[in-house]
Amino acid sequence: MATPPLLVVEDLKTHFFTRRGVTKAVDGVSFTLHAGETMALVGESGCGKSVTCLSLVRLVPEPAGRIVAGRVLLEGEDLLTKSPGEMRRVRGKKIAMVLQDPMTSLNPALTIGTQVSEVVRLHQKLRGAALRERVLSALRRLRISAADRRLVQYPHQFSGGMRQRVSSAIGLSCEPRLLIADEPTTSLDVTIQAQYLELLKEVQAAAGVAIILVTHDFGIVAAIADRVAVMYAGRIVEMGTTLEVFNNPSHPYTRSLLRCLPDAGLGRQKLVEIGGQPPDLSRLPAGCPFAPRCPERQAICLEQSPPTVSVGNGHLAECWATKPVSSPGSP
Amino acid sequence: MIEAFGLKKYFPASSGFAIGASGWVRALDGVSVKVGAGETLGIVGESGSGKTTLAKIILLLERPTAGSLRFDGKDVASFTRDDLARYRRSVQAVFQDPYSSLNPRMRVEHIVAEPLPRNGDMSRAEKSDRVREVLQLVGLRRDSAVLYPHEFSGGQRQRIAIARALVTYPKFIVLDEPVSALDVSIRAQILNLLKGLQEKLGLAYVIISHDLAAARYLATRMAVMYAGKLVETGECDAVYGVPLHPYTEALLSAALPLHPSARRQRIVLRGEVPNPMKPPDGCRFHPRCPKAMERCSNEEPEGREVKPGRFTACHLY
């Protein structure tokens, strides 16, 4: 693609410093994202996907957490060097977030009209009728019917799925360039989830917003992501287009995960387990973090960190066992 | 072995100072299922479907407002003390949350031994042996018995919960979302464990889940619930392969397959799950049903055997 990327993350590292030691929640994450793209960050709990998102908007809980290295370039500007004031202008206007739990994302004591206006007023500096129009259109965009009546309602009068749509409306109201959605459908019913994902795709097509979708559900990845990054122990172990990664999983963790997930469509194919436990991020062993559980482990995996190997078409994997493949014309 | 006939459960929804109910939450509205020895019945549905209420009734944690439950032919309502004790030994449960299923202040051995009858013919030593035996069965070390729950991970705790469910040599285990709260890579471990145990011990399961894939992995028969009613039942592969009821179709298409190119024609339903206090007239699904007809808003469809072994409640048939 000739257009410059919207977001470039280079070697991001976020560590937590506690009495027990240093927890390397994010340990060298790099990726790029273009406008209008949806990238999924996939992994289990503790893999660092949520902390990565918090790092992008610099909302990592301090003083325990700190971004210790890396660059986050949004439209060419490094967010990590900005002042708190500048960051506040970025949040909401250029980057928006939608979180998992719609119950706690919205203030139960304020009407949703107030909550949406708050954001619009802050970033767009609109007042009166113009403000109201903008709020209504933000709600309508998320297919919230009878928006004018719903402006004066409170969160508890909405169902879970609707609340998530309201949260998303708040996020999208100022036309951000990037939307970060952290497990937005985990607490929703499956049919409501389907509704929401459709909606998200629609909105993206209309507004050209880039989406980073954090999830542990490969089904969601397959359904709406253009690209996917698989995370483990604070690192991206595999990254590429969704089709590539599913057709040709090039990291043992990805392969193991795909084999151990039951698929409603495929019936009772035997699930192959991944033995052992996820690692303790404050006591990571030398070498590849997945090595202790890896069915394809070799001696070198336990000693040295694996290199990033290209498997063609921008598909990367961090593994000793993966053989590099160069596709014609790719770097 | 366990048969439920026309179970209804209405909860009074009183608010504030009102004396008596200002309305009824119709959690279950006429559900009949049965499970035989060695079978696995999967019950799937979303929030408000009534599946958890059904589980609680089967476990005798709630009494139905109407309808009956039979165990080996005998009506539960006429159980004697001994009958009840026998039921409790035969029917056990594993719940969703591995952190709240184990009393943090009890040692694992006491937790696992809890279902064993207090008075009774097992000596302390025999109970202790049985506990260790069953811990090993679920893949934990025998000496984990002396530890406390907080020393175990989520997946391990769920194993402890399963061990407790096995200690009385039950015939029947109700699994209420047994893997939903576990990490994705641990789910396979537990699902395989459950499957293995079933084969080894000849258990019958009722697995309740909103995760269609997990349910399918274990179930031989499937029951789909919506808004307190049963909309379809049948043999598992048949229901997944050729769903009859439009809701089942939608549910299956929303259960995202694990491949980008395997996108089924996705059916996205409009609207929300109905208010359990005021369900729609006629068929409860009709406001959201892509195939709704005139009849559906007036007349509630009855569950009928539409093909051999396939029941559904829909006017299309």
Next chain:
Amino acid sequence: MRVRSRELPWFAGAILIALVLTAVFAPYLAPQSPTEGDITQKLIPPFGMEGGEAGHPLGTDRFGRDVLSRVIYGSRISLIVSLLAIGLSGTFGTALGLISGYRGGLTDSLLMRCADIGLSLPTILIAVVLVAVSEPSFQNVVLVISFLLWPRFARQIRGETLAVKEQDFVALAVVAGRSSTWIISRHIFPNVVPTLLVISTLQVGYVILLEGTLSFLGVGVPPPNPAWGLMIAEGRGFLATAWWITLFPGLAMLLTVLAVNLMGDWLRDHLDPKLRQVGSRAEAEPATIEPVPEARPRGAAAGADGG
């Protein structure tokens, strides 16, 4: 419960230990008798002031009794009254709270109405009336305070019971065939104990003050017992001239209540059941799972198996 040494409540703990030791060893510590005084020695100021003597470091009261000795012996009264009152009301209140919370329904409503009535009674007024009607004595003070205190325990414990009842292990105990009595005593009560400890500790301060107030009003522990409240009352007429009669017992009370409250706060912060211990993970993986090499990371993986 692992606690770093610098987090321990040194100040509060030291005072409380001193209090207990003083109460226990009063006869050895007090230089004079607390109840008998030499009237010729009345109103002597504390040592170091003009007219003070070494033999009466904190001075004497209007009957010539040594203030220091009285304060020392007074600690016994405060301690015993609070322990007894809290023990009694705590036991009764907890039992009621457990039953009320677990059973719910009518039982719960009735018991909680009683507790509400109890809580809305004007404490001091009722205490005064009750003791005045029955006559001031040690037992009566304990009984009256217990009567006023039990609703606080009952309400709090009921609240905790409701929370614990929601935990799955309670439902599973029912599925296991256990009786309500077993469930309440083996499941609910042990999980309610931390709250109980915290409430108890925090009530000690209140009880000491209450007893002090009652004694001050003349309806508490009867004279010549060296109750701190009584001493404060007796010194009332001499505040300008012999202020030490009131000051020292007042200080003693202040320090004790302060220490007890600090301790209660600390307990509450540290016994929060939400603090989940992820200590050494049991090496509980069996041989049936894919064998992993010795190089696997040992120790806790914090919360990694959460949902």
